[in-house]
Amino acid sequence: MSLRVTFVAAARSSPLLAERFEDDRPLDQGGWDEVQRVAAVLLPLAAADLRFCSPTPRSRATGDALGYTPLVQPALRDCGMGRWRGLTLGEAMAREPQAVDAWLADPRSSPHGGESMMEFISRVGGWLDTRPVEDGGRVVAVAEPAVIRAALVYALKAPPSTYWNIDVRPLSTTTLTGQARRWNLRFDGAPGQPARA
Template sequence: MNRVTLVAAARSSALLDERFDDDRPLDGAGWHAVELAAHTLVPLGAAELRYCSPSPRSRATGTALGYAPMAQPALRDCDMGRWRGRTLAEVTACEPAAVDAWLADPWAAPHGGESLLAFITRIGGWLDTRPADDGSSILAVAEPAVVRAALVYALKAPPAAYWNVEVRPLSTVTLTGAARRWHLCLEAGSWSGPAAA
């Protein structure tokens, strides 16, 4: 049985300024949160395989924690097409019907990028192609959206459940199992991360 621990990247902006497919580096609060969480998160670096999303904040989080992770293109955030770099509020002001369609239909991609279902399937595909059931421990620092998608896939939840999963910066979750047989493993004493600002 493999063990995959996902660490949500530290923040790169205040909650209200979060942007789709954001490529900004960690902000000051993000660096500070990494320092506070390091004593709990650094030991996770003992995993045999260490990966990260290719985003600047995921790479910086992994590097700051001493993981020396290898960037995995498959762990990139959802491709948000023409909405990339914009906030939800900005897009809603310009394209309210498109936002409604995107939130209601997991197959919809009104932004011209990736649908929610395609995103969840891509992240699930990455999980399922980890080394065979050999007991490997795997660590991945990823965007919170990637962690949400992984949880929905692992639990075989309907895609709409994605909107009901909150993943805070620097929170961790562990999945155990192998291809298409994943289980959520909750452990006592794990770092839950600071509250969103």
């Protein structure tokens, strides 16, 4: 038996250029409006056997607003950014340009004092690999875009640098099928079509 894990990207809490590392801000009005616009399309995912979310306020609020009543999963938290927590990339670059360059170039580095990109990808991958198949074949998880990018890099066994080339939009869905260490990316259809759990 295989699992089908559908990730739903949390609605936004700020404009793209104002995104902050480990952002704990709640949904902004634009995020709430976006959830209301797509709720009918994403509501069928509530039929999943298991429903989870990242611990961030916006992930929990997105899951609740979509009727998922998700269980918080600490392993689905954003990358631990140490002293850069709460900063934008531009702010971190202004304060520590060489450290940011090192972090972007080497997935094993953690000049900010938090997790390296490799540690982050491994943590999210470990969560994927420990989903018990016998607990249910369909899982939905509302998560931060960074978490979904990490899950895709892990599942596809892609080089860590691929992380920077994956664009995950708010309220988009991404489905992985398979089981521990054997995952496939699944495309569910064109935008606007009902989501399937």
